[in-house]
Amino acid sequence: MPEGPSVRKFQLLTSPFVGQVVAKVGGSSRKLSVNDLNALRLQDSQVHGKNLYLAFVAAEGPLGPTAEETVLQREAACGAHCPAQAQQGQGGAPHPHSRDEELKEAQHSRSEAPEAAEGRGNWLRIHFGMFGSVRANEFSRASRANKRGDWKDPVPRLVLHFEGGGFLVFYNCRLLWCSSPRADPASDILSVEFHRGRALRALCAPDPVCYTLLDQRHFSGLGNIIKNEILYLARIHPLTPGSLLALSDLEHLLDCAVQFSSEWLHNKLRGQGLHPQVYQKEQCPLGHPLMKGTFGPSRGFKRLTWWCPQCQPAVLPGDGDPSSVT
Secondary structure: OOOHHHHHHHHHHHHHHOOOEEEEEEOOOOOOOHHHHOOEEEEEEEEEOOEEEEEEEEOOOOOOOOOOOOHHHHHHHHOOOOHHHHOOOOOOOOOOOOHHHHHHHHHHHHHHOOOOOOOOOOEEEEEEEEEEEEEEOOOOOOOOOOOOOOOOOOOOOEEEEEOOOOEEEEEEEEEEEEOOOOOOHHHEOOOOOOOHHHHHHHHOOOOEHHHHHOOOOOOEOOOHHHHHHHHHHOOOOOOOEHHHOOHHHHHHHHHHHHHHHHHHHHHHHOOOOOOOOOOOOOEOOOOOEOEEEEEOOOOOOOEEEEEOOOOOOOOOOOOOOHHHOO
16 A cells, blocks of 8 residues: 555645535445535545545635644755656556455454544545545546556546546545544654654564564554565564664664665655665665565454575574575
């Protein structure tokens, strides 16, 4: 599913429509009646981790204040010369996934963001699926034929046409009304309020670091691509218990997480793709063969993980032989 940097880009695509009134709606969503959005005003747009939140109010009412301008919005304002800022397109994961991983991702998506029963609020929570995206003023077109040989364009879950003439299109996502954004900015790796101390305490747990990094309670917005890349950058084996690592190693891992996520976002805004070093690769940049395994908590979701046994030696109780970890 789209990770934090991608959802941040989606939020920037929606921001220009804040203050406008919905003139016409469409889409295939079965989770809500899309017609309920007709004639409402988009009041605010926020992103928290992997979720996008849109606030709607009655069009005849006063336009309330939006949340404080985020760092990313300030960068967009001062970097208007960047061509990618005006680019209207999709910002999803940079590489195709296998069908098996897509199905597993869908299962994880449902468990990660449960659709708990809640009274109707004025915030629309948007949680993206494996190939979820947002487009502004254009529809997504089929890039290849399906197994039947048909060239069918993706079907939008929601389309919002605004009185100003533009429109937003949401693909492969779940839509749910809520009373307010369910978010803890202190856990969002791309938030100015990200709390390093709390993140370090979470990493110190005896659990394998690859489990902790994907725990959205501690690292909101961090997904499987970021996990694989930063563990390689920090030269840490994915199954190393955090409690066995020196504090300096954990601090370096945290630095890698923040820096990699920020650079990925900036590249997206410049229209540049991601060039992973180990994710879905066969060799690391030094030419060493990579290993691949499916890791996760015993009662949790398992994710594919790539690592280099030479660059990321295991640190485990006992002899610490990397070959013992497969």
